[in-house]
Amino acid sequence: MDEVEDDLPTPDRTYYGDTVKIPGTGSAPNRCRGLSPVGFCEGGHVALGRSSCDTRYCPDHYLGWVRDGAASAVARLAAYRENAEGWGKRLLHLVASPEADRVSADRFWSMRSDAQDAVQAAGARGGYCIAHPYRTSDAADELFRTAVQEGNLSAETGRWTFLRRFAGGDWEKWQSMTEAGPHYHFLAPCEDFDPDAVPDGWVVKNVRSFSRFEKRDMESFEDMARAAWYLRTHGAAEEFRQTATWFGDVHPASFDPEEELGAVEWDCIQERAAEAVGVPMEEMRDGEGAKEERTCEVDDCEEILHDLDDLRMFTSDASWMRSIPPKRRHRLRAVEIWMFEESQKPPPSVRSSEAKVQDWLLETGRMYSDHSKQTGLKAFDQL
Ligand SMILES: [Zn+2]
Numbered sequence: 001m002d003e004v005e006d007d008l009p010t011p012d013r014t015y016y017g018d019t020v021k022i023p024g025t026g027s028a029p030n031r032c033r034g035l036s037p038v039g040f041c042e043g044g045h046v047a048l049g050r051s052s053c054d055t056r057y058c059p060d061h062y063l064g065w066v067r068d069g070a071a072s073a074v075a076r077l078a079a080y081r082e083n084a085e086g087w088g089k090r091l092l093h094l095v096a097s098p099e100a101d102r103v104s105a106d107r108f109w110s111m112r113s114d115a116q117d118a119v120q121a122a123g124a125r126g127g128y129c130i131a132h133p134y135r136t137s138d139a140a141d142e143l144f145r146t147a148v149q150e151g152n153l154s155a156e157t158g159r160w161t162f163l164r165r166f167a168g169g170d171w172e173k174w175q176s177m178t179e180a181g182p183h184y185h186f187l188a189p190c191e192d193f194d195p196d197a198v199p200d201g202w203v204v205k206n207v208r209s210f211s212r213f214e215k216r217d218m219e220s221f222e223d224m225a226r227a228a229w230y231l232r233t234h235g236a237a238e239e240f241r242q243t244a245t246w247f248g249d250v251h252p253a254s255f256d257p258e259e260e261l262g263a264v265e266w267d268c269i270q271e272r273a274a275e276a277v278g279v280p281m282e283e284m285r286d287g288e289g290a291k292e293e294r295t296c297e298v299d300d301c302e303e304i305l306h307d308l309d310d311l312r313m314f315t316s317d318a319s320w321m322r323s324i325p326p327k328r329r330h331r332l333r334a335v336e337i338w339m340f341e342e343s344q345k346p347p348p349s350v351r352s353s354e355a356k357v358q359d360w361l362l363e364t365g366r367m368y369s370d371h372s373k374q375t376g377l378k379a380f381d382q383l
């Protein structure tokens, strides 16, 4: 009976469009929204910024979530391939699509296990599955084609990367550029691929096979990293649901890299995976020169900027402290109170504006400097 109900045409109101989104289309969580100190310059200025939350739904920081998951996916797949023999190392990018397109959110998630059955029937031993709720709309495809024709895009730019530039974190804009189209991507070890062995109601396609795996060859890590990264950027996002999952022989319950390869080898593979994934990260976030020396952005300052890790070293240097003006000294003191001692913290309303944070730092630092002095000197200090 359930089966029959599942097969009935699904009315629009149960369609998942309002529940299942893609990463980076929610609102920024409180912990990353406010400004906080991120560094200081040798002239004593405090630099402010927003710290990354690396959460899936944050429009500013979802790439951190993409990166972390891609790194662990590449590591597990690499370990599996390292441990396998001969053709067992072969890794394919497969896509499984059901005939249904407008389904409920629950159905969308439950179809993931049907998709896994379908690719296993086609010969996959298991693997990494990324659920995709949407396809790009005709209008979006047209926009992409035009940009390519006009030479505004490099050949490697993916369709979804391009669309992100238009829609950013705005879900309404995304809705105009996508349409329902549940399908499931797989990075799956597979020796012999047989698409005809797939059960009715499903189509499984082999997109490509990954370059040959060789643990000393960075390119074989990067090849997997690019795919895992890109597929995660537009995977399905709904609270309490995982965008990507493991199954079959590659699932953590079936394959333990540390046990199979030993701790040293596993560490080494994880490092290489992180390195491979780190490449697109630099490209997408900061561009080149992210590691260059940074300088203070206060007008006419241009002193070297340091991380907060170095602050204690500077403030304990009495001659450096004497060399900077009192207001800056107060602000640095407040940074210590806020970030290290955690005894005072500005309210969210203050953390929305750079000027307000700087004022708060001055007031707080002044108050604390005063309290730590003897009464006689306190009056003197306020002159
Ligand atoms: Zn964030």
Ligand SMILES: [Zn+2]
Residues within 6 Å of the ligand: 041, 042, 043, 044, 045, 296, 297, 298, 301, 302, 303
């Ligand atoms: Zn400065």
